[in-house]
Amino acid sequence: MKNETKMSTSLSNMPRKNAFNVPNGYFEELPTAVLAKCSVSKVKKEHFLVSKPLWWSVAACGLLLLGIWFVVPNTAPSSSSLLAEHDFYVAEIWSDYLAQRVCPFIIEEELFASNIEFTPFWEEFTPEELWAYDDFLTYAEFYLFYDFYDY
Amino acid sequence: MNEDVLIQQLRCENSRNFAFRQLMQQEQEKTYRLIRRMVIDHDDANDLTQATFIKVFEKINEFEGKSKLSTWIYRIAVNETLNFLRHKRRKLFVPIVDVERQLSNKIDTGSNFTGDEIEKKLQKAILTLPEKQRLVFNMRYYESVKYEEMSEILGTSVGALKASYHIAEEKVERILKSD
Numbered sequence: 008m009k010n011e012t013k014m015s016t017s018l019s020n021m022p023r024k025n026a027f028n029v030p031n032g033y034f035e036e037l038p039t040a041v042l043a044k045c046s047v048s049k050v051k052k053e054h055f056l057v058s059k060p061l062w063w064s065v066a067a068c069g070l071l072l073l074g075i076w077f078v079v080p081n082t083a084p085s086s087s088s089l090l091a092e093h094d095f096y097v098a099e100i101w102s103d104y105l106a107q108r109v110c111p112f113i114i115e116e117e118l119f120a121s122n123i124e125f126t127p128f129w130e131e132f133t134p135e136e137l138w139a140y141d142d143f144l145t146y147a148e149f150y151l152f153y154d155f156y157d158y
Numbered sequence: 159m160n161e162d163v164l165i166q167q168l169r170c171e172n173s174r175n176f177a178f179r180q181l182m183q184q185e186q187e188k189t190y191r192l193i194r195r196m197v198i199d200h201d202d203a204n205d206l207t208q209a210t211f212i213k214v215f216e217k218i219n220e221f222e223g224k225s226k227l228s229t230w231i232y233r234i235a236v237n238e239t240l241n242f243l244r245h246k247r248r249k250l251f252v253p254i255v256d257v258e259r260q261l262s263n264k265i266d267t268g269s270n271f272t273g274d275e276i277e278k279k280l281q282k283a284i285l286t287l288p289e290k291q292r293l294v295f296n297m298r299y300y301e302s303v304k305y306e307e308m309s310e311i312l313g314t315s316v317g318a319l320k321a322s323y324h325i326a327e328e329k330v331e332r333i334l335k336s337d
Binding site: 017021025026029033034038044 | 277335
């Protein structure tokens with residue numbers, strides 16, 4: 008067997024036979040199968056713009072968009088309301104700043120002048136509270152004088 | 159049947175189906191065998207043969223008659239086969255060797271392959287060749303297609319095809335003689 012294999016392992020010695028088999032009657036049935044597919048593809052071949060499913064889906068999408076437009080309320084804030092909200096917060100921070108940083112000294116001076124006993128406002132708070140409050144005011148200051156005006 | 163008459167009948171609505179059956183009887187076996195040797199599996203070869211002839215049926219009006227009808231059909235079959243193999247390669251995301259190894263395994267396990275050990279060895283050796291070289295080898299070795307016709311099918315010069323076949327033949331011989 009090995010000798011036989013070695014003898015014929017040259018292309019010139021090998022018989023050019025077809026070793027790939029096909030099922031029985033395959034070539035007799037192939038033309039009919041192909042022709043059946045050809046007629047199916049011929050029927051299917053219509054332009055995509057003419058196809059009914061396309062127009063139905065376009066109509067459905069249109070209706071859906073109309074529904075969304077009318078039913079869902081427009082909740083997005085307008086730019087003018089956003090500006091008004093911004094101004095309100097700025098005014099609030101600004102008034103807080105004036106009240107806590109500038110006004111107490113004015114009030115203290117007035118109190119000194121009138122010889123009325125008073126407790127300075129920083130003595131009403133613990134040092135931690137004062138630090139935290141100072142941080143807040145520094146942030147507010149930065150926001151008001153740098154972030155807001157410089158840009 | 160004369161080829162010109164056959165083409166005329168294929169272009170005429172009334173005689174189209176009859177002429178197409180005639181054409182298929184002439185060309186189907188040769189076309190199938192070429193495809194089968196490239197893809198090994200019968201089901202794949204069947205799909206590709208059907209796809210080839212469906213294209214022939216649909217595009218017959220575009221056939222200009224510059225080459226023989228059989229050459230044109232061969233050209234479609236070759237394109238379909240190469241596209242199929244490329245698609246398979248892309249789908250698997252694996253290097254070339256793995257697809258060829260897959261095909262080689264089909265020779266061992268496929269029920270429709272009846273060749274002996276030597277024939278199996280030959281087919282596996284052919285599978286080691288690059289795609290186009292494999293096509294050239296199969297066309298020349300098994301179907302004895304002329305280089306001129308091959309040149310029209312593959313769009314390559316006769317000289318390049320001769321060189322390609324020679325290299326392929328040497329490589330296959332070398333593999334067959336090894337071990």
